[in-house]
Amino acid sequence: MDFDTILFWFVCVSCVCALLRALTHLRALGGGWIVVYLLILAVMGAGERWNSKPAIYAGGILWTVLVLVPALLARLYIRCFLQQRYHTARKLAQIVSWLHPAGGWRQQPEILRALELAQAGDIATAVEILRRYQNAQGLNAAAAIANLYRLTNQWEELIAWQEEHAPELRRNPQFIPMSLRACGEVGDLPGLVSLFDRHEREIARLEPALQRHLCRLILFAFCGRREPVERAFAGPLAVMPSSARALWLATADLAAGRDQDARRKLSGLLPEADPVTRRAIERRLSHPLAVAEQVLSPESKQIIARCEREQWHEERFATRPSLFSTLARACQIFIALNILAFLMEVNLGGSRNLAVLFWLGGLVPQAVSQGEWWRLVAANFLHYGPLHLTMNMLGLWMLGPFVEFSLGFRRFLLVYLLSGIGAMGVALAFMNTTRNGELLVGASACVMGLVGSTGAILLRGWQRYKARIASRRLVSILFIVALQTLFDWVVPQVSMTAHLSGVVIGFLTTLLLKHGSGYAARS
Numbered sequence: 472m473d474f475d476t477i478l479f480w481f482v483c484v485s486c487v488c489a490l491l492r493a494l495t496h497l498r499a500l501g502g503g504w505i506v507v508y509l510l511i512l513a514v515m516g517a518g519e520r521w522n523s524k525p526a527i528y529a530g531g532i533l534w535t536v537l538v539l540v541p542a543l544l545a546r547l548y549i550r551c552f553l554q555q556r557y558h559t560a561r562k563l564a565q566i567v568s569w570l571h572p573a574g575g576w577r578q579q580p581e582i583l584r585a586l587e588l589a590q591a592g593d594i595a596t597a598v599e600i601l602r603r604y605q606n607a608q609g610l611n612a613a614a615a616i617a618n619l620y621r622l623t624n625q626w627e628e629l630i631a632w633q634e635e636h637a638p639e640l641r642r643n644p645q646f647i648p649m650s651l652r653a654c655g656e657v658g659d660l661p662g663l664v665s666l667f668d669r670h671e672r673e674i675a676r677l678e679p680a681l682q683r684h685l686c687r688l689i690l691f692a693f694c695g696r697r698e699p700v701e702r703a704f705a706g707p708l709a710v711m712p713s714s715a716r717a718l719w720l721a722t723a724d725l726a727a728g729r730d731q732d733a734r735r736k737l738s739g740l741l742p743e744a745d746p747v748t749r750r751a752i753e754r755r756l757s758h759p760l761a762v763a764e765q766v767l768s769p770e771s772k773q774i775i776a777r778c779e780r781e782q783w784h785e786e787r788f789a790t791r792p793s794l795f796s797t798l799a800r801a802c803q804i805f806i807a808l809n810i811l812a813f814l815m816e817v818n819l820g821g822s823r824n825l826a827v828l829f830w831l832g833g834l835v836p837q838a839v840s841q842g843e844w845w846r847l848v849a850a851n852f853l854h855y856g857p858l859h860l861t862m863n864m865l866g867l868w869m870l871g872p873f874v875e876f877s878l879g880f881r882r883f884l885l886v887y888l889l890s891g892i893g894a895m896g897v898a899l900a901f902m903n904t905t906r907n908g909e910l911l912v913g914a915s916a917c918v919m920g921l922v923g924s925t926g927a928i929l930l931r932g933w934q935r936y937k938a939r940i941a942s943r944r945l946v947s948i949l950f951i952v953a954l955q956t957l958f959d960w961v962v963p964q965v966s967m968t969a970h971l972s973g974v975v976i977g978f979l980t981t982l983l984l985k986h987g988s989g990y991a992a993r994s
Contacts, residue, residue, distance in 0.1 A: 474858055475527045479515055480958055482534045486512050489538070503571060507537050541567045549679050555712050555745075557587040578604075578611035582618065589622050592746045597622060610643060617649045622747060624754045626656040644673040648685045655693030656754070658761050660726075663693055664771040667778070675781075675939065680789070684708050687782055690775065692719045695727030695763035699779050706786060714740055714748050722755065728762045784938035788929060791873045801883045802871035806864055809914055812852040813860050823856050825910060834895055834911040836902045847899070851891035853912040866918040874921050877928045878984065886980050890920020894972035901968050916969040920977030922951060927981035 490508040511533050518526030544563050551560040561583035568576035581600060589597035601622070604615035613636065620629035630653050633640055640646045647670050654663035667674070667690050677683045684707045691699045700723045704716050717740055724733035737752050744752060767775075792798040794806075815831065816822040829835060832849025839846055854860035875883040894916030902909050926948040932941030952974055959967035 475524050476962060477858070477862070478531045479519060479527050482531055483512060483515050484954060485534065485538070486515075503575075507571070511537070537570060541570050544570075546679055549681055550710055552583075553681060553685070553708070553711050555590065555715065555747075557583050557590055561587060575610055578615070582611065582615050585615075586618060586622075586747075589747050590745050594622060594746060610645070613640065613643070613646065617646060621649065621652075622750075624656075624750055626653045629653045630657065644670065644677055645682070647674060647677070648682060648689060651686055651689045655689060655722075656758075658758075660693060660761060660763055660766050661768065661771055663690065664767065664774050668774050675943075680785075681707060681710070683785075687778055688719060690778060692722040693726055693760070693763070694767065694775050695723055695725075696775065696779065697723040697727060699782055702782065702786070706790070714744050718748065718752060718755070722760070725755070725760045726763045728764065730759075780936075781939070784932070784936060784940050787877075787936075788932045788938055788941040788944060790876065791869075792876050794868050794872055796872070798876050799872040801875050801880050801887070802867060805871070805887065805914075805917075806867060809852055809854070809860065809864060809867075813854055813857075816853065822854060822860075828853055828855065828910060828912055834899060834902075836899060836909060839899060847892050847895045848888075850895055850912050851888075851914050851917055854914070855912055859913055863914040863918055867914065867921070870918065870921040870925060874924050874928070878924070878981070882984055885984075886920060886924045886977055887917050889980050890923070890973045890977040891917035893976040894920070894969045897972035898966055898969040911966060911969065913969075915966075916973035919955070919970045919973035920980075922948060922955075923974035923977030923979075924981040926952075926974075927978045931982070 486508045490505060490512075493504045493508065511530050514526060514530035514533060517523070518528075518530060544567050548560050548563040548567070551557075551563065561580050564576055564579035564583055568580065582604075585597040585600040588594075588600070598619060601615045601619035604612040604619075607615075616632060617629065620626065620632065629649070633646075633650055633653070640650070647666075651663055651666060654660075654666055667686065674683055674686045677686070684703055688700060688703050688708060691697075691703070697720065700719055704711070704720075708716075717736065721733040721736045721740075724730075724736075734756060737756055740752055741749055794802055812831070813822060816824070816827055819830070820827045822828075825833075829838075831853055832846045833853055834846050834850040854863065871883075871887075874886065878886065891914065895911065898911055898916075902911070926945060929941040929945040929948065932938045933945060955970060956967065959965045959970055
């Protein structure tokens with residue numbers, strides 16, 4: 472299995488999936504992305520057609536520069552924006568605009584410069600910059616005007632402007648958070664809840680996920696639900712600055728009727744707040760919020776309760792702890808063991824040396840038939856070359872923390888090892904015991920067991936809790952299994968039997984475990 476084969480498949484699948492998404496979100500993403508994806512696919516197709524490794528590598532470089540880097544920078548941009556680090560966000564937007572000038576990023580640096588000036592206290596200049604977009608068209612112009620009204624606390628004017636441009640804004644869900652906040656700021660809590668309810672499907676699909684969490688934060692804060700606000704700040708929205716977190720927590724207290732304590736906390740924030748946050752705090756102090764319990768109907772309260780359940784479902788079925796957290800100890804141990812085994816291979820003569828792999832425990836039918844059953848375990852920690860190791864460890868890194876977070880340390884160990892050992896046993900049954908030279912190594916069966924385990928966790932979440940996030944992620948898992956099966960079918964060096972067996976064993980083992988989980992125990 473060569474690097475160029477993996478690169479070809481990875482880039483092509485990535486571009487096809489992204490192309491389909493771009494075609495269904497053409498207005499939001501723009502036609503520039505479609506041109507980029509088609510260009511990369513054409514280069515990769517030419518490389519495969521004429522068996523040209525340089526062309527395939529060129530396609531990989533194009534994908535890295537034009538797709539991967541802008542995507543990573545865009546995610547970092549959103550994070551910096553929420554952290555109110557507008558200077559850094561402006562620099563990131565500038566780089567993305569150079570890499571992808573047709574992607575709607577050209578005006579972003581100027582808009583962010585206005586926000587940066589406002590944060591520094593020069594609100595007059597910031598307003599002057601943003602007003603240049605009042606007669607312009609497009610998403611960037613709309614974003615500039617929305618931020619103009621936000622900086623100046625003209626929330627009634629923002630609502631009027633949104634009603635005037637309703638058809639265009641409805642086609643662009645990125646403006647939902649601002650619309651929700653405007654309703655809350657003017658005290659229209661029934662309208663806020665109704666707006667969230669009408670756009671719940673669009674909110675559920677907002678990317679990156681931080682925008683979804685921001686929508687829920689606005690709903691919960693203005694409706695006086697302090698506990699889910701605290702949970703959001705303890706989780707995905709921990710990136711927001713402390714002053715912003717304190718403002719939203721105080722907003723939740725005001726909306727819950729805890730007026731005296733909330734006003735005291737807001738007053739304490741004023742000396743250290745930047746000019747924009749200070750204006751928001753002053754508005755909160757001068758414009759009393761309605762007590763949510765007194766103005767919300769039973770139907771609105773049911774919608775809010777449903778949103779709280781959705782938040783819990785996301786915490787339960789979409790949270791992936793960091794590999795370096797205390798919730799991923801087993802993943803850390805297995806990655807360390809695989810790396811140590813690889814270093815042993817290199818030290819003893821090379822990771823591609825079949826004699827070394829055999830001596831360390833590679834799965835060979837003749838050896839197992841002679842009683843060396845320990846190879847069913849050892850083979851899961853050996854790898855043929857650095858690329859093989861890297862791919863499997865990346866898979867463990869991506870999949871392992873969620874499964875360990877859900878099942879707990881001991882159950883994760885059981886699923887991981889049983890998937891690998893069981894899949895090796897199934898593969899052994901299909902291997903030719905009379906032909907010399909067949910040797911099977913790699914942690915891929917264990918990793919595919921984690922794919923199956925993830926599917927079982929999500930299936931259980933869908934069945935028991937009717938969690939929509941679980942059903943959406945389950946579809947993604949099925950897609951991954953289908954892609955892996957297709958890849959195994961076209962690449963002869965890969966064991967389809969071991970991979971599919973790992974998926975099935977991991978899935979069934981997780982289903983047979985008790986319904987309690989590591990997550991439930993920690994909760």
